[in-house]
Amino acid sequence: MFRRALLPLLLLLPALLRAQARHEISDVTGFLLRNSGAFLRHDSVRGYYFLYETEKQHQDTQRYALALLDAALKPLRTLHFDGTKALHLVETADNGQELMFLFFDPKAKQLQYRVLRPDTDSVSLFTRVLERNTVETLRTAFKAPGGSAPSENTYLVPVPGRGFLSTIPTGGPFSASYEVQFFDVAADRTWSYVPAAVTDLTHGAQYLGQTDSLALFETHTRNSALFAKTESFLMALSLRTGQPAYETRLADSSYQTYPMYAGRKAGSNNLLVIGPHFLGRNKYTASRSMGIALWELDETGKALRTVYNFYAEDFSRYIDVSNGHIDRLGFLYYHDIRQLPDGRIVVSGEGYYKSPNPGGILASALTLGAATALSTGGPVAGKLTQMVVSDMALLQFDDQFRLTGFRIFEKKNNIARFASSLFSSPHNDARRIRALGYFDYCFSLGSGRTSFRTGYLGHEKSRSHKIPSFQSLHYRDGLVIHEKALLPSRADRQRVYPANGDQVLVAEVFRKERRLALRLEPLQPVLEQ
Numbered sequence: 001m002f003r004r005a006l007l008p009l010l011l012l013l014p015a016l017l018r019a020q021a022r023h024e025i026s027d028v029t030g031f032l033l034r035n036s037g038a039f040l041r042h043d044s045v046r047g048y049y050f051l052y053e054t055e056k057q058h059q060d061t062q063r064y065a066l067a068l069l070d071a072a073l074k075p076l077r078t079l080h081f082d083g084t085k086a087l088h089l090v091e092t093a094d095n096g097q098e099l100m101f102l103f104f105d106p107k108a109k110q111l112q113y114r115v116l117r118p119d120t121d122s123v124s125l126f127t128r129v130l131e132r133n134t135v136e137t138l139r140t141a142f143k144a145p146g147g148s149a150p151s152e153n154t155y156l157v158p159v160p161g162r163g164f165l166s167t168i169p170t171g172g173p174f175s176a177s178y179e180v181q182f183f184d185v186a187a188d189r190t191w192s193y194v195p196a197a198v199t200d201l202t203h204g205a206q207y208l209g210q211t212d213s214l215a216l217f218e219t220h221t222r223n224s225a226l227f228a229k230t231e232s233f234l235m236a237l238s239l240r241t242g243q244p245a246y247e248t249r250l251a252d253s254s255y256q257t258y259p260m261y262a263g264r265k266a267g268s269n270n271l272l273v274i275g276p277h278f279l280g281r282n283k284y285t286a287s288r289s290m291g292i293a294l295w296e297l298d299e300t301g302k303a304l305r306t307v308y309n310f311y312a313e314d315f316s317r318y319i320d321v322s323n324g325h326i327d328r329l330g331f332l333y334y335h336d337i338r339q340l341p342d343g344r345i346v347v348s349g350e351g352y353y354k355s356p357n358p359g360g361i362l363a364s365a366l367t368l369g370a371a372t373a374l375s376t377g378g379p380v381a382g383k384l385t386q387m388v389v390s391d392m393a394l395l396q397f398d399d400q401f402r403l404t405g406f407r408i409f410e411k412k413n414n415i416a417r418f419a420s421s422l423f424s425s426p427h428n429d430a431r432r433i434r435a436l437g438y439f440d441y442c443f444s445l446g447s448g449r450t451s452f453r454t455g456y457l458g459h460e461k462s463r464s465h466k467i468p469s470f471q472s473l474h475y476r477d478g479l480v481i482h483e484k485a486l487l488p489s490r491a492d493r494q495r496v497y498p499a500n501g502d503q504v505l506v507a508e509v510f511r512k513e514r515r516l517a518l519r520l521e522p523l524q525p526v527l528e529q
Helices: 009-016 134-143 356-367 369-374 426-436
Strands: 022-026 036-041 043-051 062-069 075-084 089-093 098-106 110-116 124-128 154-161 163-170 175-186 188-194 201-210 214-221 229-238 244-248 255-257 261-266 271-279 291-297 303-311 330-337 345-356 385-397 403-409 414-416 441-448 451-461 467-476 480-485 492-500 501-511 515-522
Touching: 036 089, 036 175, 036 244, 036 492, 043 229, 043 451, 043 492, 043 515, 075 110, 089 154, 110 163, 110 175, 154 480, 163 201, 175 214, 175 441, 214 261, 255 291, 271 330, 271 345, 330 441, 330 451, 345 356, 345 426, 345 441, 345 451, 385 426, 426 480, 441 467, 441 492, 451 480, 451 492, 467 501, 480 501
Parallel strands: 175 201, 201 261
Antiparallel strands: 022 515, 036 043, 043 062, 062 075, 089 098, 098 110, 110 124, 154 163, 163 175, 175 188, 201 214, 214 229, 229 244, 255 271, 261 271, 271 291, 291 303, 330 345, 345 385, 385 403, 385 414, 441 451, 451 467, 467 480, 492 501, 501 515
């Protein structure tokens, strides 16, 4: 059970007295916050990288600069490289030794993967030629995020010490599929996996996690004509061969689980899989979940243990619940899973739900009529609803996978501005919210074997306006210490990164001034009433 931490005022003094480190980067003509980050090793920040567009050297090329800083914001070096004007930077990933940049060139119909070692100037280039319908699919998929928080990587993830995994959608609307590529930088080789084509079926995949030998995905197939039947699987790809080690459904005679996290279970070679569970089979896209299931699988995908935690029974001990919808919170998306040495599991999540869109309803009523808009169930109907990102939550499970703690941390609701179909499942909506950067979650970072911080964006009320802030939930052996840093600013965009000690790094983009301002900001404990 979570306990509240009451801190004396003296704990504020170290944070108040700590001097702020600062640094500025100039000549920044273009910058995406998702293409920057912290170099981490064993939950310790070693430094930072910031990739941005700078002054063009020629009319038909775009110049990129990569600034490398140490953990105290001292500049280490800045590297430059050029690309064509049509080249768009999509995502960046760091595996602890190298950086990979994913570029999209719709004019040349190709993806470019560039690998850079921060301690050298050498750049390795991998290209992937695209079919025409895949180019159009990626044009839509790679649109810039619109949220206030940094979007999490969707297409490119690191494999620590070895390389990188890329998962992209391929094909058109009625031939949708996916491709997984592994760039084994350490062994200087690559492989790709594409599911076998089946008539009238479309395929999709979402990365879940990895072990030393396996990459884990949630895969799903749909009837391409009517989208009436959807089947979900857990697929494990061998990192050595690129072939499926197994593909299994997480289902029994009563329930089906939709996997949203998978990774190695601490202290064993088994897998831990977590996700919402549903009554019956093939229902997860059309019904609300009954709770959260935890599965333990062996190395072949065989189920060793399954525990179902029900909203109506287990969660209702801590919060009001109605029909798979947690009151005040909505549905729950899992951002971070922490396994502690004693077998406890702590989940950091964020709520979201669908609500009526007053502006969309009014506009649709004036054009088509509300009844007509509702009956279509398509893009017009999607304008009648909007996604609301609600509060943060911490969940704690014991070593037997039973829920033993659940606590909600209130924050300002965030409106995710994209059209959601009336019949879109909550889990598909969560994917889009995550990809577009509308979740307020920023990062989680361990600070010991039994402690970690989960950070998110929030607001503090003043007499005349609301002040942006960074909120931190510091979990220490069952205690939850609430910390914050106020972030008043006139910058166009802000992002918060992890830092060593009781502080965070704040990056601010000033577009008109073409500069990026960086500073280390101390965290201050919040005294609870």
